Amino acid sequence: MNFDRLKEKLEILADAAKYDVSCSSSGGTRKNKKGALGDSSISGICHTYTEDGRCVSLLKILLTNHCIYDCAYCVSRSSNDIKRAAFTVEEVVDLTINFYRRNYIEGLFLSSGIFKNADTTMERLVRVAKKLRLEENFNGYIHLKSIPGASDELMQEAALYADRLSINLEIPTESGLKLLAPEKNRQDMLGPMKYIQNGISQYKDEKKIFRKVPKFAPAGQSTQMIVGATNENDLQIIKVADHFYKNFNLKRVYYSGYVPVLEDKRLPSLTTEVPMLRENRLYQSDWLMRFYGFKAEEIVDPSIPFLDLEVDPKLSWALRHLDQFPVNLQTADYQMILRVPGIGVKTAQKIINARRFQVLHIDHLKKLGAAVNRAKYFIDFNAGNSYLSYLTDKNFRKILIGGSSSKFHTQFSQQLSLF
Incomplete structure (x- = not known):
């Protein structure tokens, strides 16, 4: 040899x-x-x-x-x-x-x-x-x-x-x-x-x-x-993945951001790469479909068919559906608890088990593994929650992410310019 x-x-x-x-x-x-x-x-x-x-x-x-x-x-x-x-x-x-x-x-x-x-x-x-x-x-x-x-x-x-x-x-x-x-x-x-x-x-x-x-x-x-090699938007991509999960029982769908390797008039410019954040958001959306019970058409707003690059898809859904909140963890069903930003699958399961024995407060959530700094705005405890007033604040998005939304709009415009 x-x-x-x-x-x-x-x-x-x-x-x-x-x-x-x-x-x-x-x-x-x-x-x-x-x-x-x-x-x-x-x-x-x-x-x-x-x-x-x-x-x-x-x-x-x-x-x-x-x-x-x-x-x-x-x-x-x-x-x-x-x-x-x-x-x-x-x-x-x-x-x-x-x-x-x-x-x-x-x-x-x-x-x-x-x-x-x-x-x-x-x-x-x-x-x-x-x-x-x-x-x-x-x-x-x-x-x-x-x-x-x-x-x-x-x-x-x-x-x-x-x-x-x-x-x-x-x-x-x-x-x-x-x-x-x-x-x-x-x-x-x-x-x-x-x-x-x-x-x-x-x-x-x-x-x-x-x-x-x-x-x-x-x-x-x-x-x-x-x-990103062609002009499909994120809603189209998520729907394709959803189709293959449902009809072919796939274990995983992987998303690979286009990497420019050759000059070709059919492709985006060699100087243009798909933002890694877009690829990451698609994986997060995929997770929501597979483990959180979200439907493909729920994840992206059809009027703006690209994922929000500034916040994750679950939080983006919550911000578009504030009428669904606050959620009372003592009485809400498992699927609705899963939709609270900052609460994952394991934490939601722990909440269902723990509430049978006690009335839950914010300190309990910390011990159960929730991201309390995010979840606190969307939860109604029987004992009250001072953060709920923010739900009706017109600047709630800015308060939640700690800054303006200009970054998202800039990146969204850059995505559109690829095509």
Whole structure:
């Protein structure tokens, strides 16, 4: 083995993989067993986080950055003059095992450019996972990228050997995809997603009947959208995410702010980057849909279809619906308590339990974990709350955030100017 060449490949293909943010290890429950190497259910080059907050290190690479497509937003597009490289199946397997033995990583995240065709690429990704599982007895976490247009047979195999599968929608809308990646079509992406969804559902049904059923993508599937390469507003993006959560049972939707890499008249200027704050607000909105019971159309005001960059989406909703407040924590239902700014899921559950035994006051909220400096304006305690007078103050927004709203309006104008 030529170690210098292998090192060069690793540098090229690890760097090319950095644009893929849908890299997660949450949901894996593959236990260690005698004679096997690794365990995907415990924590220890790429750092990701499980659902319970543990940090996990993954080897995050592309199999190759050769690609037959010329997507305008992609650094690996066929017309881009960059160094190209490709790993063999054996090289990826050896890297994974050697890095794992040295305690550098706890799993593998493997994506790829598409060379020749979808099935050829997907077949090699599957071979990596299969070889790790069957020949190396690797029991650690494996996340594979599903290749748009790959056959059902290959997706079936991939789901048997990988913990999680993900396929990138890339651009939120079909019209945006046609503009920037005219060689691709959305149906090629939806086919593998639907197959995996049906397979997971079938596995769960069979598991109820038979004790031993082969695991099928036990950590589910996810997707990713690029934000800001085309002119979709935040309301459109949130609705797309909501659609895929409801209709494809995805574990996660990831949002990647557009990073200018190439000059192209279809794209925003090379000097223009999507504000990181916008990306952050989309993740917060995503959280509200998944854990707080918010509907997509509630999160953004349709008359101003971009998220407020000055305050988080939950507080923004509260400021637009002051008629829903104050909330009496002693009598309100769980869903309404969740909508109080400064109260999270765990704190809301604690409030429901604690109020059965005592009348709650502001000091109790501090002990239960609420962000009292924010929540106090929206809560009506039976004993009274002097902060409630601010709800009717015309300057309440300024009082709450400690400054004027000019910053938001400036950033909102900058967002519109991108398009």
